[in-house]
Amino acid sequence: ATLRVDASKSKPISDKLIGVFFEDISRAADGGLYAELVQNRDFEYTSADRREWSSTTAWQSNRPIVVKTDVPLSKNNAHYAVVAAKDTLYNIGWDGITAAANQAFDFSVYLRNENGEKNQVLVQLIGQNGEVYAKEKIKTEGQGWNRYSLPLVVDKKAVKGQVRLALTPLKEGHVAIDMVSLFPHETFKGHGLRKDLAEAIAALHPKFVRFPGGCMSHGQGLDNIYHWNHTVGPWQDRKPDKNIWGYHQTRGLGFYEYFQFCEDLGAEPLPVLAAGVPCQNSVPNKEGLGGQQGGIPMKDMPAYCQEILNMIEWANGDPATSKWAKMRAEAGHPEPFGLKYVGIGNEDIISTTFEERYEMICKAIKAKYPNMIVVGTVGPFHDPSADYVEGWKFAKEHKDILDLVDEHYYESPGWFMHHQDYYDHYDRNAPKVYLGEYASRTRTVESALAEAMYLCGLERNGDVVSMTSYAPLLCKDGYSNWNPDMIYFNNDTITCLTPSYHTQRLWGTHSGDVYVGSKMSVRPELSHRVAASVVRDSKTGKTIVKLVNALPASLSVSLQGLAIPTGAKVEGFAGKPFERTVVETTGVEVGPKVELEPYSVKVITF
Numbered sequence: 001a002t003l004r005v006d007a008s009k010s011k012p013i014s015d016k017l018i019g020v021f022f023e024d025i026s027r028a029a030d031g032g033l034y035a036e037l038v039q040n041r042d043f044e045y046t047s048a049d050r051r052e053w054s055s056t057t058a059w060q061s062n063r064p065i066v067v068k069t070d071v072p073l074s075k076n077n078a079h080y081a082v083v084a085a086k087d088t089l090y091n092i093g094w095d096g097i098t099a100a101a102n103q104a105f106d107f108s109v110y111l112r113n114e115n116g117e118k119n120q121v122l123v124q125l126i127g128q129n130g131e132v133y134a135k136e137k138i139k140t141e142g143q144g145w146n147r148y149s150l151p152l153v154v155d156k157k158a159v160k161g162q163v164r165l166a167l168t169p170l171k172e173g174h175v176a177i178d179m180v181s182l183f184p185h186e187t188f189k190g191h192g193l194r195k196d197l198a199e200a201i202a203a204l205h206p207k208f209v210r211f212p213g214g215c216m217s218h219g220q221g222l223d224n225i226y227h228w229n230h231t232v233g234p235w236q237d238r239k240p241d242k243n244i245w246g247y248h249q250t251r252g253l254g255f256y257e258y259f260q261f262c263e264d265l266g267a268e269p270l271p272v273l274a275a276g277v278p279c280q281n282s283v284p285n286k287e288g289l290g291g292q293q294g295g296i297p298m299k300d301m302p303a304y305c306q307e308i309l310n311m312i313e314w315a316n317g318d319p320a321t322s323k324w325a326k327m328r329a330e331a332g333h334p335e336p337f338g339l340k341y342v343g344i345g346n347e348d349i350i351s352t353t354f355e356e357r358y359e360m361i362c363k364a365i366k367a368k369y370p371n372m373i374v375v376g377t378v379g380p381f382h383d384p385s386a387d388y389v390e391g392w393k394f395a396k397e398h399k400d401i402l403d404l405v406d407e408h409y410y411e412s413p414g415w416f417m418h419h420q421d422y423y424d425h426y427d428r429n430a431p432k433v434y435l436g437e438y439a440s441r442t443r444t445v446e447s448a449l450a451e452a453m454y455l456c457g458l459e460r461n462g463d464v465v466s467m468t469s470y471a472p473l474l475c476k477d478g479y480s481n482w483n484p485d486m487i488y489f490n491n492d493t494i495t496c497l498t499p500s501y502h503t504q505r506l507w508g509t510h511s512g513d514v515y516v517g518s519k520m521s522v523r524p525e526l527s528h529r530v531a532a533s534v535v536r537d538s539k540t541g542k543t544i545v546k547l548v549n550a551l552p553a554s555l556s557v558s559l560q561g562l563a564i565p566t567g568a569k570v571e572g573f574a575g576k577p578f579e580r581t582v583v584e585t586t587g588v589e590v591g592p593k594v595e596l597e598p599y600s601v602k603v604i605t606f
């Protein structure tokens with residue numbers, strides 16, 4: 001094969017091409033990235049989340065657990081447990097809590113003496129056979145709710161199996177208990193997210209993070225639309241809700257935590273909020289989706305638009321003049337978050353119900369914040385679906401209020417290999433593209449190679465495709481709502497960084513802002529199985545050559561118009577097409593020809 005490079009055909013491309021898509025799907029948030037170890041910490045699980053769940057799910061006791069609602073800690077968190085002297089309330093965590101000798105945890109709880117003004121509560125980490133690994137006492141005072149926090153450190157004993165968190169009032173009288181929390185002391189940058197997962201995401205070098213969904217953003221039915229303002233402030237004032245993926249959202253991972261995570265990653269936040277319609281524009285009937293069509297009533301839309309403007313104010317405003325910005329400052333972030341992008345809508349059916357609400361929201365944003373980059377949507381499927389056609393028509397007619405539109409597609413490896421030119425003929429004068437969800441449908445090396453080839457095409461079209469994010473990002477083993485995902489994990493560890501993760505990491509780490517004209521020539525029958533892309537990063541002055549070989553044979557690539565200096569750094573991977581792991585490769589290039597193993601990727605930087 002020959003790669004002919006023609007620097008005269010260079011063009012600027014987006015420097016935000018690779019980002020991540022975070023959605024609370026497959027237990028990505030609670031029990032996942034959000035490092036809280038207590039499940040159902042607020043006793044707010046209900047059968048609406050999952051038929052078999054209730055306010056005592058994940059809790060155990062030596063007696064039936066008493067849950068009350070008469071003197072709630074907050075109107076948004078009505079339920080709490082009441083425990084008698086010497087009885088013990090246990091939390092089993094997310095199918096167990098893992099603890100190791102000498103490990104430190106941060107424990108906190110809200111307590112209220114139901115009788116009398118003083119009590120003591122014993123807090124312990126207890127093993128399967130009653131072994132005590134950590135213990136502390138809390139003295140409760142007064143009659144109202146009070147927050148207590150303390151470090152809980154496991155002693156030197158080796159911990160056998162999983163532990164439970166145990167709370168035991170010691171003196172006569174009853175104690176009301178709510179918002180019971182246990183975090184590992186060590187979290188990513190000290191901000192409450194699981195270190196291993198957050199570090200794996202950071203290693204992708206994402207230029208932006210999209211959150212909170214996906215379908216989570218528009219929810220299942222009007223009552224389930226994600227309202228950002230229900231997810232900020234003290235934990236007890238946040239509004240928990242059912243998750244469209246069949247479980248519960250505590251909202252512990254809320255907008256503040258998402259924005260803080262973006263800042264910790266050095267990535268732009270891309271919040272995506274509902275366009276005034278729920279999933280499929282549909283208000284569910286008793287059986288689930290498929291009920292009556294509808295969106296937020298038009299009379300309530302001005303308030304909904306205002307809610308979105310308030311979010312921008314909350315993120316970027318001045319605490320001295322804005323009550324929303326003051327909330328942000330009170331939560332610990334007086335400096336603005338510097339929000340530049342807002343997404344409106346997710347894979348919506350492009351109906352009149354949708355369009356009138358979508359237009360109203362986007363207009364309201366642009367009227368107040370003309371520089372805000374508004375990212376719209378063109379429906380659930382790509383070309384030639386009716387939604388896609390109508391979504392693009394609308395976007396082209398509304399260029400004044402839409403800067404980018406979000407496309408989604410999940411396809412076979414073969415589709416990606418055969419559509420490397422997908423964006424070559426896109427209209428350069430239309431709103432730009434955010435490829436917000438895509439993945440090749442297997443968890444194999446072949447998929448990772450297909451995505452790598454497709455990404456070469458996306459870089460070549462980096463003047464029309466401004467942003468991309470593989471989806472979904474995280475999946476907890478045993479709780480999959482979707483397949484494949486990029487990173488699999490359990491309570492203790494990452495169990496699989498998929499081949500696709502390695503593709504994303506290579507493209508995220510080696511991105512550029514200039515596309516250097518180049519063309520790969522191979523025998524026509526092989527052209528769908530090889531790809532190349534050359535970019536330059538104008539900040540570092542580095543040139544990056546990416547080569548993909550999805551053939552069962554080695555490939556020798558001669559470069560014309562570009563000399564790779566001896567000793568140029570190489571990173572990449574190779575594998576067997578239908579396997580789920582890759583072998584990472586690193587080294588230096590010795591040229592003048594670049595040799596690629598069968599089924600491999602090479603990224604050369606100099």
Ligand code: AHR
Nearest residue numbers: 214215216347471472482
């Ligand atoms: O990524 C998983 C789901 O796929 C998203 O929630 C939704 O937008 C799409 O259908």
